[in-house]
Amino acid sequence: MSEPFLERLSRFTPDAGGLDRDALLFAAGRESARPNRPWIAFAAALAVLQPLSLIFLWPHPTPPATYVHVPVVVLPASSASFASAMAEASENPGIWSARHSLLNSDTEETFVSVRAVTFVESGPPLRALGPLPPSILN
Amino acid sequence: MTAADIARLIDVHAAPLVLYARQWCGEPEDVVQEAFLKLVRQRPPPQDALAWLYRVVRNGALDWAKMARRRQRRESAAARPDRWFIEPEVDGLDAESAVAALQHLAPEQREVIVARHWGGLSFEQIAEVAACSASTAFRRYTAGVEELRKQLGVSCPNRSSNA
Numbered sequence: 472m473s474e475p476f477l478e479r480l481s482r483f484t485p486d487a488g489g490l491d492r493d494a495l496l497f498a499a500g501r502e503s504a505r506p507n508r509p510w511i512a513f514a515a516a517l518a519v520l521q522p523l524s525l526i527f528l529w530p531h532p533t534p535p536a537t538y539v540h541v542p543v544v545v546l547p548a549s550s551a552s553f554a555s556a557m558a559e560a561s562e563n564p565g566i567w568s569a570r571h572s573l574l575n576s577d578t579e580e581t582f583v584s585v586r587a588v589t590f591v592e593s594g595p596p597l598r599a600l601g602p603l604p605p606s607i608l609n
Numbered sequence: 610m611t612a613a614d615i616a617r618l619i620d621v622h623a624a625p626l627v628l629y630a631r632q633w634c635g636e637p638e639d640v641v642q643e644a645f646l647k648l649v650r651q652r653p654p655p656q657d658a659l660a661w662l663y664r665v666v667r668n669g670a671l672d673w674a675k676m677a678r679r680r681q682r683r684e685s686a687a688a689r690p691d692r693w694f695i696e697p698e699v700d701g702l703d704a705e706s707a708v709a710a711l712q713h714l715a716p717e718q719r720e721v722i723v724a725r726h727w728g729g730l731s732f733e734q735i736a737e738v739a740a741c742s743a744s745t746a747f748r749r750y751t752a753g754v755e756e757l758r759k760q761l762g763v764s765c766p767n768r769s770s771n772a
Contacts, residue, residue: 474754474763476702476757476758476761476763477726477754479699479700479701479702480699480702480707480726480757481726481727482696482699482700483693483694483695483696483699483704483707484624484694484695484696485624485625485627485628485693485694485695485727486624486627486628486692486693486694486695487623487624487626487627487628487638487641488692488695489627489637489638490623490624490627490638490641490642492619492620492623494642495619495623495642495645496612496615496616496619498642498646499612499615499619499645499646499649500612502646502649502650503612503615503649503650
């Protein structure tokens with residue numbers, strides 16, 4: 472294979488004048504960059520969310536604050552039902568009679584006012600380390 | 610494959626590849642450029658990048674030739690004159706004669722000679738590119754050299770050394 476004729480033939484340089492080396496390298500560089508699809512999808516989602524969030528978070532005009540005068544009704548401290556309940560309770564003292572009279576009455580003020588009724592007689596407070604009351608000892 | 614590898618391949622093998630593609634098509638630069646771009650896109654890169662490039666260039670050039678045949682031949686042949694080699698002559702051997710002798714070869718012989726002499730491919734690589742056995746590639750090569758010798762009027766100094 473080392474004939475002079477073949478060596479001479481091999482010394483001819485192929486002409487690639489039509490091939491632009493720089494353009495080819497540039498194109499090869501572009502082709503080598505693979506598209507990063509997750510990032511493209513993420514960027515697209517963000518781009519879509521941007522106007523949506525702008526719409527949803529846009530400050531809506533609030534109506535001006537107005538002061539409304541609410542009439543306050545002052546009820547009388549005592550009423551007829553409360554008086555009757557108290558009368559029954561005084562005739563039949565005890566928790567059950569008071570409860571019965573309270574359930575029969577339907578006004579709210581009665582509930583509020585009945586809190587003043589004494590259901591348990593006040594006595595000396597029980598103390599853990601103190602002496603026992605004589606009523607328990609007997 | 611790094612950018613430096615691609616640049617080195619282009620620098621060393623682009624011109625022989627153009628010559629290789631020129632056997633079949635009129636726009637070998639486009640075919641070679643497309644082959645390099647395919648090589649860059651290839652994942653994973655081929656084991657033997659050079660043989661792979663020659664195969665892709667061969668297929669691309671043959672495809673181009675098929676498409677060109679569909680078009681009117683005069684249109685495809687028009688454009689610029691084909692210049693195969695840069696030097697007008699080397700040691701008394703003028704380029705026109707060399708090109709004429711190469712063009713006179715059978716395509717399969719010319720393919721092997723171009724790939725062997727200007728591409729620097731081994732017969733095994735040529736066999737892979739041309740889809741034949743290495744021995745067939747060698748037979749084509751020797752027959753092509755013999756034909757070239759006839760065309761260029763060169764006598765064989767030692768006939769037995771070629772076999």
